[in-house]
Amino acid sequence: MTAGAExxxxxALFVAAQLRRHVSGCSIGDLHTFAYLACxxxxxxxxxxxxxxxxxxxxxxxxxxSAAVSSAVNALETAGSLVVGGEEVTLTDPGEELFQRWKNLxxxxxxxxxxxxxxDAALVMPTPIIAEGVxxxxxxxxxxxxxxSRELLDSLGVAGLHEHFKxxxxxxxxxxxxxxxxxxxxxxxxxxxxxxxxxxxxxLSDRDRAL
Amino acid sequence: xxxxxxLQSLAEELHTVRVQRRYGRxxxxxxxxxxxxxxxxxxxxPFERLYRGLTVYTGVGxxxxxxxxxxxxxxxxxxxxxxxxxxxxxxxxxxGVTTRVDDPGELGREVLAYSVSSEGTESIYxxxxxxxxxxxxxxxxxxxxxxxxxxxxxxxxxxxMARRSTCRVxxxxxxxxKRILLVSRPEATMRRSMExxxxxxxxxQRSVEVRPEQNVDESHPVDIKxxxxxxxxxxxxxxxxxxxxxxxEGNKTTAYSKARAIEGAEQLADYLDLxxxxxxxxxxxxxxxxxxxxxxxxxxxxxxxxxxxxFHYEEDEVxxxxxxxGRLDFARPRRYFIEPVCDQEAEA
Numbered sequence: 001m002t003a004g005a006e007x008x009x010x011x012a013l014f015v016a017a018q019l020r021r022h023v024s025g026c027s028i029g030d031l032h033t034f035a036y037l038a039c040x041x042x043x044x045x046x047x048x049x050x051x052x053x054x055x056x057x058x059x060x061x062x063x064x065x066s067a068a069v070s071s072a073v074n075a076l077e078t079a080g081s082l083v084v085g086g087e088e089v090t091l092t093d094p095g096e097e098l099f100q101r102w103k104n105l106x107x108x109x110x111x112x113x114x115x116x117x118x119x120d121a122a123l124v125m126p127t128p129i130i131a132e133g134v135x136x137x138x139x140x141x142x143x144x145x146x147x148x149s150r151e152l153l154d155s156l157g158v159a160g161l162h163e164h165f166k167x168x169x170x171x172x173x174x175x176x177x178x179x180x181x182x183x184x185x186x187x188x189x190x191x192x193x194x195x196x197x198x199x200x201x202x203x204l205s206d207r208d209r210a211l
Numbered sequence: 212x213x214x215x216x217x218l219q220s221l222a223e224e225l226h227t228v229r230v231q232r233r234y235g236r237x238x239x240x241x242x243x244x245x246x247x248x249x250x251x252x253x254x255x256x257p258f259e260r261l262y263r264g265l266t267v268y269t270g271v272g273x274x275x276x277x278x279x280x281x282x283x284x285x286x287x288x289x290x291x292x293x294x295x296x297x298x299x300x301x302x303x304x305x306x307g308v309t310t311r312v313d314d315p316g317e318l319g320r321e322v323l324a325y326s327v328s329s330e331g332t333e334s335i336y337x338x339x340x341x342x343x344x345x346x347x348x349x350x351x352x353x354x355x356x357x358x359x360x361x362x363x364x365x366x367x368x369x370x371x372m373a374r375r376s377t378c379r380v381x382x383x384x385x386x387x388x389k390r391i392l393l394v395s396r397p398e399a400t401m402r403r404s405m406e407x408x409x410x411x412x413x414x415x416q417r418s419v420e421v422r423p424e425q426n427v428d429e430s431h432p433v434d435i436k437x438x439x440x441x442x443x444x445x446x447x448x449x450x451x452x453x454x455x456x457x458x459x460e461g462n463k464t465t466a467y468s469k470a471r472a473i474e475g476a477e478q479l480a481d482y483l484d485l486x487x488x489x490x491x492x493x494x495x496x497x498x499x500x501x502x503x504x505x506x507x508x509x510x511x512x513x514x515x516x517x518x519x520x521x522f523h524y525e526e527d528e529v530x531x532x533x534x535x536x537g538r539l540d541f542a543r544p545r546r547y548f549i550e551p552v553c554d555q556e557a558e559a
């Protein structure tokens with residue numbers, strides 16, 4: 001197994017395990033979305049995109065997709081670590097054991113904070129809204145509408161992302177963690193996509209405004 | 212281009228940012244503890260039963276002593292939280308519970324709290340200040356689960372959103388607070404309510420489109436179309452309503468009986484036939500959703516209704532043509548009976 005394939009397998013196990021804990025389960029689409037979001041958070045943290053270990057493309061319907069993650073899911077299903085039924089992906093007990101073993105490896109530990117921050121965003125907003133937010137990031141937005149699948153995180157896509165990240169850092173300063181920037185950015189992207197309404201001012205009472 | 216001022220104003224009000232700025236890392240960890248705890252709580256307590264509201268809170272640093280019964284696990288909450296209450300999440304993950312609904316704004320400055328009101332409005336309180344949960348829809352998103360299957364989502368919507376008109380968008384369809392008569396042309400609002408719900412809760416969907424212009428042919432619009440990211444399934448949802456509506460002047464404009472639901476089923480079957488001729492690469496399934504607000508004897512002068520009249524049609528199912536029900540591409544029709552608010556004086 002290549003390093004890229006191992007990382008993709010670990011990422012699939014990580015997302016399946018965390019989303020089971022946070023939102024009672026994971027879909028095939030979630031595996032690609034959250035692995036891609038984790039990769040973007042690594043980029044935000046200053047890591048080069050090439051070092052994530054595997055690539056993503058934009059599908060014809062506008063979502064992120066990784067052939068490495070897809071192959072990893074097939075291999076993990078064959079090995080009995082994941083069960084795929086319909087839209088749902090379930091982590092099995094042997095899969096959980098494998099995940100716990102890999103989690104302690106140094107190479108996997110390095111990527112865990114990015115995967116964790118991506119998955120923790122699911123505590124704040126529903127996964128369908130996260131997916132919609134991710135589809136609105138500059139690279140995917142630019143790629144949507146092209147007839148063929150386009151590789152993501154090329155120089156054009158990365159430039160657009162860096163502009164977003166620069167503003168995020170400027171607004172937030174140094175937080176020392178990734179959960180806060182991730183949730184702010186996703187909220188912004190989802191709002192830009194038209195789904196995330198403004199801050200429900202109408203729900204705030206006068207007393208709340210005064211506080 | 213990123214809109215800096217919009218990002219800035221989001222940051223000013225978003226609870227995750229406010230918590231981080233006020234309490235630093237321990238605050239962020241506390242918020243995650245609160246949100247994880249909420250997921251467990253709502254796994255066992257349906258939010259639509261919380262008529263008195265619910266407050267859930269956790270402390271940020273330091274000990275927080277409040278009167279509560281400590282329970283061994285989340286399932287024990289069911290013994291205490293019947294229609295509302297307060298839950299404390301301790302730093303070690305244990306839970307404390309009271310049947311009293313505490314004011315989340317009065318719990319103290321070192322507290323992160325979540326509340327859902329009896330109307331389904333969610334809020335996060337940071338040190339007593341109420342902040343946005345950035346909720347994009349009329350649905351309490353931290354309390355509502357997500358769904359892998361459209362059928363499950365539609366059934367949950369029936370009991371949790373429609374039954375008592377909990378969805379705030381759906382509350383706009385009523386002429387009166389007693390939920391007796393509808394305003395004129397409520398279809399668009401019903402579609403919007405359904406769209407928001409599915410868009411927020413249906414997993415793996417690529418899009419949930421309310422598209423009056425999305426015609427299967429020019430004369431038969433489809434109300435909602437759902438597509439999925441990793442599947443060639445397509446769902447077409449047709450929405451109808453039964454009951455009476457009135458215009459702004461208080462005149463009755465439309466009254467629909469069960470025949471309207473049957474008409475909707477036949478229309479949808481026609482759509483599916485047309486769709487099948489045109490589509491090669493998709494499997495399309497039709498879903499008929501009928502909002503049922505029929506009230507016995509209600510007219511434009513009705514200001515109150517008894518239980519007997521208000522619930523008269525609750526069990527009155529629609530009998531659809533066998534030819535429609537037998538189709539493989541036609542899902543079980545769903546009738547959402549919406550309860551009125553009945554009046555004791557009207558009972559007499």
